[in-house]
Amino acid sequence: MTGRHATIWILCLVMAAAWCAWQIGGGHTRIDADFISLIGQENPGDTDEFNDINAVRHILAQDSRRAIFMVSAPNRDRATNAAADLAGRLSWINGTEKVTTPDDRAGRLPELMAFLQPYAPVLLSPQDRKTLMAGNGEQIYQRTVQNLYSPASTVNARSLQQDPFSLLPQYLGALAGYMGEGGGVVSQNGRYYVPVVTSLDPRLAGSDRDAQWVSDANEVVATLNRNTDINVTRTGQVFFAAAEASHAKADVQRIALLATTGIVFMVGLVFFSWGPLLAALITLASGILAGITAITIIFGTVHAIAMVFGSSLIGIAVDYALHYVSIDPARGSAQQRLRLILPGLTLGLLTSVVGFAALSISPTILLTQIAIYSVAGLIGAYLTVIFLLPFLPVQPVRNYLPIRRSVAILQYAQYRITPPTWGRLSLVVVILAGFGASTFFIKGDDNIRNLGRGNTALIAQTNTIRQILGMGASPMFLRIDGPTAEDRLQTEEALRKRLTPLLANGALDGMVTLADIIPSQKRQTENIDLVKTGLYAPYGQKLAALVPINVTPPSPATTPLLLPDDASLHVLPELANLQSGKSDLVRLRGVQDVAALKTALNGMDNTQLIDPASAISHLFGQYRQWAYLALGVAMFAALLLAIFRYGLRDGICVFGAPAGAVLCALVGSFALGVPHNFFTTMALFLVFAIGADYVLFLAESRHSSHDQDTSLAVLLSLISSVLAFGLLATSSVPLVSEIGIVIAIGLIAAWVLAPVMAGRRSANPVGMENSLPQSTKQSPHTANSAPISKDGENNGQI
Amino acid sequence: MTLARFVRSLLLAGSVICALGAPETALARPGIVALEKNQYLHGDFTLNRHLNGFSDGLKSQGEFVLVPATGLIWQTKTPFPGTTVLGPGGIVNIDANGERSQLGTGAAQFGIFVDLISSVLAGNWSALENRFHVEFSPPGDNTDIWQVKLTPFGESAIGGQITDIVAIGDDFVQQVRLNKPGGDFDDITLSAQQTANLPLPKDKADLLPKADPK
Structure with missing residues (x-):
């Protein structure tokens, strides 16, 4: 080999170095350290399997963006003030997108109410639907009248015109129940527990910055924990990932x-x-x-x-x-x-x-x-x-x-x-x-699960948060398949009916489906018929005598149906968590009895129980x-x-x-x-x-x-x-x-x-x-x- | 969750009304009767609910009972009898037939409002000052009437539901106005207010929610 060969090879290496510096340093080629992005990059040919992995990827991506903190103190004010303090400190950390505490303003509510108000006649809470199906519209009428004079009434001029029987608040109330505990303050054993939920920048996942975010967040937690009466615990994929990476990095170094x-x-x-x-x-x-x-x-x-x-x-x-x-x-x-x-x-x-x-x-x-x-x-x-x-x-x-x-x-x-x-x-x-x-x-x-070292402190905190707030750590979910959104929504309605006994006996702590938020068109049509015949027909005029408006029955021809479309997604971005491609996802909370769940799902061909780890x-x-x-x-x-x-x-x-x-x-x-x-x-x-x-x-x-x-x-x-x-x-x-x-x-x-x-x-x-x-x-x-x-x-x- | 916050906002509003209806400790604000720890407050109310764009409002009358740290009983007598109970367990509506329906199920977070009430009664405004700008106008030289205006912080949960709250009173709160977005407002007049020693009469005590012991 001659010096000329060596020179040419050195030039090649220099050019390669320049290329790499330009590609990686300039961000033209991304080094992806996000484990989730690895999933579902290939098509295994098996459509079901591909859908499973895609759904898991979707769920994990959503969950990886959330960190949950729980602040506890002997009294409510102390707890809420500490939570507010924590939220403020977390919001300053680079990579924090949004911090939510129970005291946050309900800034989205007016928008949500304004969006859903026209759909009020087709959106019935399960209880109202049950009441109307049983022919007990009188109960709803009584409630409506009482609500008109309640100090905590949601009635206003607009809602009275569009939803005179105040059906929408009931629907939203049921929705809050589906969503879980509502992220509110919990009192238990003489202490008050306040959740602080942090949404992370999606770009944080898998980057080096996530370790820095965790480090900063841990520092904030440690600062608050220095107060003897305050205790802050935390959970979230980001903490586990950082802990594992930290151990591995220390060992490898x-x-x-x-x-x-x-x-x-x-x-x-x-x-x-x-x-x-x-x-x-x-x-x-x-x-x-x-x-x-x-x-x-x-x-x-x-x-x-x-x-x-x-x-x-x-x-x-x-x-x-x-x-x-x-x-x-x-x-x-x-x-x-x-x-x-x-x-x-x-x-x-x-x-x-x-x-x-x-x-x-x-x-x-x-x-x-x-x-x-x-x-x-x-x-x-x-x-x-x-x-x-x-x-x-x-x-x-x-x-x-x-x-x-x-x-x-x-x-x-x-x-x-x-x-x-x-x-x-x-x-x-x-x-x-x-x-x-x-x-x-x-x-x-x-x-x-065998790959990692496991962090006993984090696992203990995760269990505590799950026990007290019912939040975090819900790995299992259901994937609902169907050719159309309407098919899937109807499947979800059947699913809820099927799983109601499990929810009642504690085999399942909770669940939320897309159909809980947006009922199928079939159900919405049924709802408007129920409302017309069970409420407006017998009680419309009686109510009209009490309020300064005309109570006119909704018309199925002119009342719009709520659809899981872009408009809904815009107002309810949470819906994105319940959809993945051509499938809907049903999030489960606290699956206590997997066998019972599997038994209950027997015969539901379009419903697949998925455990992300598996x-x-x-x-x-x-x-x-x-x-x-x-x-x-x-x-x-x-x-x-x-x-x-x-x-x-x-x-x-x-x-x-x-x-x-x-x-x-x-x-x-x-x-x-x-x-x-x-x-x-x-x-x-x-x-x-x-x-x-x-x-x-x-x-x-x-x-x-x-x-x-x-x-x-x-x-x-x-x-x-x-x-x-x-x-x-x-x-x-x-x-x-x-x-x-x-x-x-x-x-x-x-x-x-x-x-x-x-x-x-x-x-x-x-x-x-x-x-x-x-x-x-x-x-x-x-x-x-x-x-x-x-x-x-x-x-x-x- | 949004609904929970919304309901909480309304509860807060309701609580604030009632809190203002309660006498304050003398040390906290001059002119307000102090409510001892083992006392409760009861009286009559008139609620005028004004809906923007309509000349006729919704008027109701009845009785209220406020037990610090426990809850508020709002009993409408006219035009239709019914009871609303606000407490740590949420809002419970009880119709004339005794049928109960719960709003804001099982969430101990509603206890925050009872805590707020207690804070007010104890003369501790800090709980309100965390959520409201508090402007207090003390009684003048020739009058015992004071006024307080509570404006929710822009970023507070209640900010989207209540524009501001104005209350006036002497020994007790006499009138409260809740101004809401969209031009609606509620006028509440409190009268015949008296303090009494606990325990509550059984018929009232049975209405109050039991705090979640878990």
């Missing part, structure tokens, strides 16, 4: 610090030079840059999970640099040394690229993004090793270090235990059988299945490549190393109680890719004089990988810890298997049987510094 320190120390100790460290950093940076460039060219929005996994996977790229810098400089010029590792490097790249490309066979955007990021990143790192590393200064490994001797001893030990070809083939058969058996014994566990778990289960399939494809492709390169028997044996490593990781982690999910499957990918690199490099160097250099590089790679990924196993966050355990087991297994399966019995590279004592006495690099020009030529053919 600690581990990253340990890993970086360890790797720097290792490279510094082994090479005693900044050159190898620089080479590793440049290679890694180039890989990340290439990955980001590719992904930002193709996608307008990149998910953070794709970025994180992509970056982790191209951690393999560091191995490329280690293999180059581990070659003793005494073996020739930079180009000659490069040629020594080029076959292994190229084969390793090909295997990894095929493996990661297999991820893109899934219809999921996330896996496709990871695939593209990884493939581009690995190619970028490969090109950096080829074009740039030969121009960096190198130092030979310090021969006085125990690591050299350790490698020699280990190499000899591996040589001694390496079975003959039939033995290695038998091992491959055992590995394949192990995969077969694991499909029966190892079951996936995609429950997303739906998301199911989605990740599908991701896992796709990842398994991709892993299988990758392993098969690796097998073909190995057979093509090494022949049938040796190829199968070489394939056995990464396959065995994956199996060990799978079985070992299972034995340790690690649940297998999408994320641990992605960790298996990493094990496979790094394991393939180990065996390919060793296989390529097995007849060469730089064999021990390769063994050293593989050992250094193992140490760096275990430091980088294996330390994740110490994390307190289950997800992070599980990934770490899988990788640690897999990489150690790969390191053990690689030299065995690479067929090292075919040669005795260091002449250990006869010369071990001697070789350990003298400098290995001197001992192995045979002329390499022929090796380079022989092996640089791939």
